Amino acid sequence: MSLSIILGTAWVLAATGVALLPLRRQYAPGLALLILAPMLILFIGYEHGVLPGLLALAAFVSMFRNPLRYLWGRATGRGRESAE
Known part of the structure; x- marks a missing residue:
């Protein structure tokens, strides 16, 4: 197994x-x-390659969708309302 997959598994x-x-x-x-x-x-x-990288990105966004939505709202100036 490659180092990136081992680190990814540890991260999960x-x-x-x-x-x-x-x-x-x-x-x-x-x-x-x-x-x-x-x-x-x-x-x-x-x-x-690109496809495994995109799959890893999709998994990450799925796991952290609420914190990412909150941070996006803060970055665009909408604040807390966009996280709900």
């Missing part, structure tokens, strides 16, 4: 572990996973 297991934590304890590790994900997705795409 870590994200699953963070999801099992109480909500107030999810912020710091969840933010770290959110920051690491784009680098990992690019690494997967670099080692395996």
Whole structure:
């Protein structure tokens, strides 16, 4: 197995572990996973091609859709209303 797939698997297991934590304890590790994900997705795409990279991106967006929606709303000036 390639290094990118091993790291991706570790990332998924870590994200699953963070999801099992109480909500107030999810912020710091969840933010770290959110920051690491784009680098990992690019690494997967670099080692395996565009299609696996796009599949990894789709999985990431699916897992983090609410935080990404909130951050997009903040970036575009809509604030909290766009996250609901």
